[in-house]
Amino acid sequence: MSEILDKQAEATTRFRIVDSDIHPSLRSEKDLDPYLSARWRKHIAEYGKLSHRPFSHRNTYPRFMPNTARRDAWPPGGVPPGSDLEFMRAQLLDLYDIEIGILEPLMDSNLVRNLDLSGALCSAINDWQLAAFTSQESRLRASIQIPFEDAAASVAEIEKRVTDPAFAQIQLTARSTEPVGRRRYWPIFEAAEHYGLPIGMHIGGEAGHAPTASGWPSFYIEDHHGLTHSMQCQVTSMILEGVFERFPKLKIICIEGGFAWAPSLAWRLDRNWKIMGGEVPHLTRPPSSYMRSNIWFSTQPMEEPERPEDLRKILGWIGWDRIVFATDYPHWDFDDPRTAFPCRLSEAEKRAIFRDNAMSIYRLG
Amino acid sequence: MTRITEGAIDCDIHPGVPGIGALLPYMSDHWRDAFVLRGMDGFDLASYPPGAPIACRPDWRPKSDKGGAGKPGTDFDAFVAQGLDAFGTRLAICNTLYGGQVAVSETMGAAICSAINDWIADRWLARDARLRASIVVPAQAPHLAVEEIERLAGDARFVQILMPAAGEMLYGKSYYWPIFAAAEKYNLPVGLHAGSMFRYAPTSNGWPSHYLHDYVSQSQIFEDQLLSLVSEGTFSRFPSLRIVLIESGVSWLPGFLWRAIKTWRGVRAEVPWVERPPAEIIRDHVRLTVQPFDTPDDPDIVADVIEQIGGDDMLLFATDYPHWQFAGTDALPAGIPPALLRKITIDNPLATYARLKETVA
Numbered sequence: 001m002s003e004i005l006d007k008q009a010e011a012t013t014r015f016r017i018v019d020s021d022i023h024p025s026l027r028s029e030k031d032l033d034p035y036l037s038a039r040w041r042k043h044i045a046e047y048g049k050l051s052h053r054p055f056s057h058r059n060t061y062p063r064f065m066p067n068t069a070r071r072d073a074w075p076p077g078g079v080p081p082g083s084d085l086e087f088m089r090a091q092l093l094d095l096y097d098i099e100i101g102i103l104e105p106l107m108d109s110n111l112v113r114n115l116d117l118s119g120a121l122c123s124a125i126n127d128w129q130l131a132a133f134t135s136q137e138s139r140l141r142a143s144i145q146i147p148f149e150d151a152a153a154s155v156a157e158i159e160k161r162v163t164d165p166a167f168a169q170i171q172l173t174a175r176s177t178e179p180v181g182r183r184r185y186w187p188i189f190e191a192a193e194h195y196g197l198p199i200g201m202h203i204g205g206e207a208g209h210a211p212t213a214s215g216w217p218s219f220y221i222e223d224h225h226g227l228t229h230s231m232q233c234q235v236t237s238m239i240l241e242g243v244f245e246r247f248p249k250l251k252i253i254c255i256e257g258g259f260a261w262a263p264s265l266a267w268r269l270d271r272n273w274k275i276m277g278g279e280v281p282h283l284t285r286p287p288s289s290y291m292r293s294n295i296w297f298s299t300q301p302m303e304e305p306e307r308p309e310d311l312r313k314i315l316g317w318i319g320w321d322r323i324v325f326a327t328d329y330p331h332w333d334f335d336d337p338r339t340a341f342p343c344r345l346s347e348a349e350k351r352a353i354f355r356d357n358a359m360s361i362y363r364l365g
Numbered sequence: 366m367t368r369i370t371e372g373a374i375d376c377d378i379h380p381g382v383p384g385i386g387a388l389l390p391y392m393s394d395h396w397r398d399a400f401v402l403r404g405m406d407g408f409d410l411a412s413y414p415p416g417a418p419i420a421c422r423p424d425w426r427p428k429s430d431k432g433g434a435g436k437p438g439t440d441f442d443a444f445v446a447q448g449l450d451a452f453g454t455r456l457a458i459c460n461t462l463y464g465g466q467v468a469v470s471e472t473m474g475a476a477i478c479s480a481i482n483d484w485i486a487d488r489w490l491a492r493d494a495r496l497r498a499s500i501v502v503p504a505q506a507p508h509l510a511v512e513e514i515e516r517l518a519g520d521a522r523f524v525q526i527l528m529p530a531a532g533e534m535l536y537g538k539s540y541y542w543p544i545f546a547a548a549e550k551y552n553l554p555v556g557l558h559a560g561s562m563f564r565y566a567p568t569s570n571g572w573p574s575h576y577l578h579d580y581v582s583q584s585q586i587f588e589d590q591l592l593s594l595v596s597e598g599t600f601s602r603f604p605s606l607r608i609v610l611i612e613s614g615v616s617w618l619p620g621f622l623w624r625a626i627k628t629w630r631g632v633r634a635e636v637p638w639v640e641r642p643p644a645e646i647i648r649d650h651v652r653l654t655v656q657p658f659d660t661p662d663d664p665d666i667v668a669d670v671i672e673q674i675g676g677d678d679m680l681l682f683a684t685d686y687p688h689w690q691f692a693g694t695d696a697l698p699a700g701i702p703p704a705l706l707r708k709i710t711i712d713n714p715l716a717t718y719a720r721l722k723e724t725v726a
Contacts, residue, residue, distance in 0.1 A: 212589035260620030
């Protein structure tokens with residue numbers, strides 16, 4: 001076990017940590033310029049990256065910390081958190097003895113309305129992940145950004161990147177213009193299954209729909225919580241549309257979307273499927289069984305039941321082999337591997353969650 | 366053997382509106398003419414298509430005059446026999462789901478809602494002393510909703526204000542304060558029943574392909590409404606306000622409370638008027654009906670969820686008749702601790718609906 005985890009318990013074996021959610025940042029917008037054509041640089045300078053929100057240069061719900069970051073995650077020199085590899089090494093990779101870290105860039109790209117611009121930005125971000133991070137740090141892996149609202153362009157971008165072992169997965173966003181199980185997105189799933197790449201579905205994004213079925217919340221405290229609802233929507237949609245019937249080997253990792261909702265959503269789905277399964281005759285088994293065969297969950301932000309031991313019940317229901325650890329570095333709600341779990345874990349459970357599950361799900365060459 | 370529901374108070378039972386024709390006698394000349402001359406009918410909610418399995422248990426589905434399947438809940442005698450007598454119900458609260466609550470026109474919405482309330486009083490409450498009802502209101506126009514509440518508040522058989530779970534705005538918004546002020550003034554809980562005005566897509570990712578997805582995702586709108594009510598400080602402004610979540614599914618609540626507490630701890634400074642953990646506020650002000658209860662048929666899981674909910678006062682008995690939630694008369698999931706049965710079936714409903722006490726000495 002890693003020295004970090006050693007401090008919690010007697011170690012019988014040594015293992016290091018796989019972090020499924022690290023957020024790299026641009027030092028400035030100019031960092032992408034080398035990977036964008038003159039046409040797109042001009043377009044962005046003039047029109048910006050039009051998305052689905054009221055402000056030209058910021059998201060609808062102002063976050064609670066500058067750059068959504070930990071106060072101490074600002075590197076020396078004032079560049080944004082997550083943009084300085086040396087500082088990321090010191091504050092995350094070395095400190096916690098991370099064996100492998102998966103980068104999940106979150107920046108305007110895959111939900112930009114102009115699909116050509118979306119494709120150009122995703123491709124530029126992919127180039128930049130390689131140049132700025134993975135080529136300089138072998139512990140890091142990249143995620144293939146795709147303009148997922150354009151399935152054909154997405155497949156082309158996946159095929160452009162798939163031969164590079166630096167990419168561990170395809171990244172999707174838990175907010176989309178349609179529930180992601182709908183057929184227009186299926187070419188992406190087909191490519192993911194074909195190439196054996198898992199899909200990391202990260203919360204966030206703004207796709208034009210109100211965050212609730214009753215309109216727009218006033219506060220970040222509501223929208224932030226509501227992100228977990230978008231994740232529930234995507235899981236529900238993929239199951240009910242039959243995505244996992246059609247692509248049985250597809251692997252979806254729900255990143256940063258919480259997981260305490262998984263059992264109750266599964267129970268609710270199963271209960272209603274029993275009486276209304278006739279509407280989805282393409283499903284050959286109860287909805288919950290697809291959750292257990294095709295869906296994984298990352299741990300951060302950790303669920304914190306009022307009675308800590310209830311967490312074990314949730315994890316047990318989901319399956320100890322379906323949970324992967326994540327820090328969410330450098331964001332404010334970062335989970336420290338030493339203290340993230342409020343309940344006891346056995347040695348085997350720790351090993352599975354902190355390392356082995358991720359090693360078997362991600363493409364880690 | 367005594368039924369465990371003997372003497373219970375059923376907090377969610379659904380009389381069916383046969384069609385707009387049944388409501389015309391309770392409308393003004395203007396609206397009667399409008400509905401007839403414009404040929405307007407078919408105001409059943411998309412949230413409950415009358416033919417959908419969830420809308421009516423197969424053995425409760427009435428025959429129509431023409432021999433085919435009739436609309437759920439429209440046969441009074443069957444309603445009484447199946448929905449009340451079969452359970453030994455002592456009192457039942459009628460929640461009518463129809464048209465007016467979701468119409469885009471404020472005035473048409475108000476006209477249908479008023480007609481429903483008068484129709485319920487005339488055709489249902491007057492015919493069985495066990496029946497009580499919710500006041501259906503046009504939440505589209507809070508001032509008209511308040512007029513309707515005031516019009517009926519003198520009739521103690523109306524025990525609650527009813528609104529759809531998904532409206533035109535989240536209910537914590539100040540737009541709705543007049544409704545909550547009236548609710549406090551007349552000591553009426555506000556019931557939010559599963560269902561949507563469909564002003565927005567049913568999910569934050571737009572429109573799903575299936576009704577099943579619509580229905581399942583409604584647990585999330587209940588969560589969103591609680592977050593809104595708490596975050597906007599609604600319960601500080603209206604300290605005696607009670608919200609009842611009806612047909613919510615229930616088992617989502619513990620996980621929701623945990624995340625609400627955690628998020629509040631992290632960013633509570635955004636809403637400094639929320640001075641207590643959201644779970645405390647919700648346990649004080651929010652109640653939930655127990656059908657459906659979304660767990661497997663496993664008494665241990667049911668008991669776990671009830672323990673995690675953590676408030677003995679929070680759950681209210683309901684059959685959700687004629688919606689298809691359970692078989693036979695097993696309206697209470699196995700696994701509820703015996704000590705809680707009487708609270709859920711009798712004490713909690715009486716404590717929640719103050720007006721019931723006026724008629725149950």
